[in-house]
Amino acid sequence: MTHTAIPAVGTASGDPQPTHTGAAPLLRRVRLPFSPWHLVLIPTSFLLVVPLLWMLITSLQTPGEANKFPPDLVPEHPRWQNYPDAWDAAPFGHFFLNSLTVTTVVLVSNLLVCSLAGYAFARIRFLGRGALFVVLMATLMVPFQVTMIPVFLIVKWFGDNIWEGLGIDHIGALMLPNLATAFGIFFLRQFFQTVPVELEEAARVDGTSRIGVMFKIILPLSMPALSTLAALTVLTSWNDFLWPLIVITSTDTMTVPLGMSYFQGAHTTQWPLLMAANVMSLLPMLLVFMVAQRYFVQSVASTGLKG
Amino acid sequence: MAAGSDTVAHRSVRKRFLSADNAAGWTLVSPGAILIVLFGVLPVVMSLKLSFQQSDLLSPKTPWVGTDNYERLFDDPQFVDAIKNTIVYTVLYVPGTMVVGLLVAAALNRSIRFISVYRTAAYVTMAVSTISQGIIFLWLTDRDYGLVNAALGVVGIAPQPFLSSPSQALLVIVAMTIWGWTGFTVIVYLAALQGVPAELHEAAAIDGASAFTRFRTITVPLLGPANLFLLIWLTINALQLFDEVYQTTRGGPLKATTVIVYYLWNRAFVQFDAGYAAAMAYTLFAVIVVITALQFRLARRHVHYS
Numbered sequence: 001m002t003h004t005a006i007p008a009v010g011t012a013s014g015d016p017q018p019t020h021t022g023a024a025p026l027l028r029r030v031r032l033p034f035s036p037w038h039l040v041l042i043p044t045s046f047l048l049v050v051p052l053l054w055m056l057i058t059s060l061q062t063p064g065e066a067n068k069f070p071p072d073l074v075p076e077h078p079r080w081q082n083y084p085d086a087w088d089a090a091p092f093g094h095f096f097l098n099s100l101t102v103t104t105v106v107l108v109s110n111l112l113v114c115s116l117a118g119y120a121f122a123r124i125r126f127l128g129r130g131a132l133f134v135v136l137m138a139t140l141m142v143p144f145q146v147t148m149i150p151v152f153l154i155v156k157w158f159g160d161n162i163w164e165g166l167g168i169d170h171i172g173a174l175m176l177p178n179l180a181t182a183f184g185i186f187f188l189r190q191f192f193q194t195v196p197v198e199l200e201e202a203a204r205v206d207g208t209s210r211i212g213v214m215f216k217i218i219l220p221l222s223m224p225a226l227s228t229l230a231a232l233t234v235l236t237s238w239n240d241f242l243w244p245l246i247v248i249t250s251t252d253t254m255t256v257p258l259g260m261s262y263f264q265g266a267h268t269t270q271w272p273l274l275m276a277a278n279v280m281s282l283l284p285m286l287l288v289f290m291v292a293q294r295y296f297v298q299s300v301a302s303t304g305l306k307g
Numbered sequence: 308m309a310a311g312s313d314t315v316a317h318r319s320v321r322k323r324f325l326s327a328d329n330a331a332g333w334t335l336v337s338p339g340a341i342l343i344v345l346f347g348v349l350p351v352v353m354s355l356k357l358s359f360q361q362s363d364l365l366s367p368k369t370p371w372v373g374t375d376n377y378e379r380l381f382d383d384p385q386f387v388d389a390i391k392n393t394i395v396y397t398v399l400y401v402p403g404t405m406v407v408g409l410l411v412a413a414a415l416n417r418s419i420r421f422i423s424v425y426r427t428a429a430y431v432t433m434a435v436s437t438i439s440q441g442i443i444f445l446w447l448t449d450r451d452y453g454l455v456n457a458a459l460g461v462v463g464i465a466p467q468p469f470l471s472s473p474s475q476a477l478l479v480i481v482a483m484t485i486w487g488w489t490g491f492t493v494i495v496y497l498a499a500l501q502g503v504p505a506e507l508h509e510a511a512a513i514d515g516a517s518a519f520t521r522f523r524t525i526t527v528p529l530l531g532p533a534n535l536f537l538l539i540w541l542t543i544n545a546l547q548l549f550d551e552v553y554q555t556t557r558g559g560p561l562k563a564t565t566v567i568v569y570y571l572w573n574r575a576f577v578q579f580d581a582g583y584a585a586a587m588a589y590t591l592f593a594v595i596v597v598i599t600a601l602q603f604r605l606a607r608r609h610v611h612y613s
Contacts, residue, residue, distance in 0.1 A: 037419055142351055149581050288434070304533055304537070
């Protein structure tokens with residue numbers, strides 16, 4: 001716990017006070033029943049959250065209230081009807097279903113494929129392992145804008161030659177390029193390397209195959225890492241915009257971000273309706289974030305500290 | 308491990324190639340390797356080839372034009388403008404986000420009651436999609452009915468056009484993206500701040516150092532790695548700005564917010580000038596690599612790892 005920078009006002013938390021600070025004697029006698037930092041943190045948190053709060057408030061306004069200036073801060077009669085109205089105004093059912101399908105497939109695929117590869121890189125000495133790892137990791141340096149045009153062409157080829165469902169303007173096209181990521185492999189490899197080798201060796205001596213070891217020993221011990229990768233994959237996949245923008249043109253095949261963008265274009269000044277739709281589109285990821293918050297925080301923090 | 312106890316040379320080499328480990332290793336690695344090579348490595352090569360061709364993405368005819376695309380870049384005033392806009396954006400957004408993130412993280416670095424609520428409020432912007440951010444800020448900065456103009460009105464400032472003004476639009480996008488990335492930045496800084504040993508502060512405080520001096524001489528240097536990470540991550544991010552621009556201004560008004568990636572996307576998928584766009588993308592790639600390398604170089608001189 002760091003020491004507060006305001007020793008002039010007493011704190012109730014019992015921190016050892018640094019010696020004489022030179023503040024006016026009158027101030028030093030004021031004692032608040034709570035830490036003065038609440039006075040800083042409450043407005044700060046409020047400011048950070050205010051765009052979301054205002055979105056919520058607007059979503060319950062009538063068009064007349066929204067077009068008032070200066071606006072009323074609290075709607076007199078919350079217009080919950082905005083929500084069903086928004087839902088009906090665009091194929092939101094399709095948007096959510098598409099996002100759900102794509103994200104689920106991408107998640108499962110990543111967890112599976114990256115675990116297999118990560119385990120192989122971590123524990124199996126095979127010919128060419130080093131070179132292959134370097135090549136795969138090098139792709140992390142390349143920005144999406146460099147690969148997006150050829151990936152479009154590749155996906156188009158798949159759709160024309162293998163299966164229509166994988167091609168342009170189909171859901172498969174949203175999944176195909178994202179079924180495995182170099183980051184996922186790197187991340188899981190790092191983690192698998194920390195699992196004690198003795199456990200695996202004991203199992204292998206007992207006759208378990210490599211794959212058996214992976215599923216029975218490594219994966220159960222890797223739940224934190226798998227949960228973290230899952231949380232990150234879900235967030236990235238759901239909120240992806242540029243790639244869906246490139247491949248999808250039919251509204252029925254759109255994912256939530258793309259659908260929201262389209263919806264906003266079609267209803268530019270119907271703010272309460274737009275905000276209701278926006279709230280609906282944000283809810284799934286807000287929920288995921290709340291549930292998996294510690295995984296997000298952990299992953300970002302550890303990446304930032306190790307550089 | 309290969310059971311290389313065979314004395315016959317070629318038999319033992321063949322055994323090594325087909326050893327159980329090689330088979331197992333390659334089997335497990337193949338799905339991932341194939342996918343990443345197909346969608347990560349191959350496109351890099353294809354993009355390079357495409358940048359030397361003229362392509363409209365649809366027809367199979369892609370005549371070779373050599374370095375024409377690259378030469379065209381330097382004569383293209385739109386490209387030059389896009390670079391300018393991207394630089395302005397980056398120079399404002401990167402330090403802006405770091406300062407805001409550090410201040411908020413410093414405030415959050417204590418264990419008072421409700422601290423987890425305050426922290427969640429700071430982190431939550433991470434979950435908001437770029438498109439949702441764009442829609443919210445379009446509404447907040449609406450010239451006629453927006454909350455920001457209402458607040459300005461309270462202190463007597465006239466309503467501003469914000470996103471409909473060529474001079475203000477980019478600044479609004481800076482503010483919007485700073486807000487969006489605060490959560491991420493706070494997480495990094497908070498973790499770094501929590502890594503500063505309390506004993507250092509206590510010892511310095513006993514010696515009479517003020518809170519500000521302690522912050523300057525103990526905390527700030529130990530934030531080096533976090534600063535470097537954020538500098539690089541946020542810069543790469545800034546150079547790739549697209550979603551928020553698309554959602555709020557479509558590159559306008561009067562192309563004031565057309566940044567590099569927006570121009571690139573437009574060239575490739577709206578004007579179907581894919582070869583030229585590929586050349587642009589490769590140039591951006593080179594720029595990102597150079598800037599990142601420079602930042603690392605800078606860091607080696609100034610960053611201390613404990």
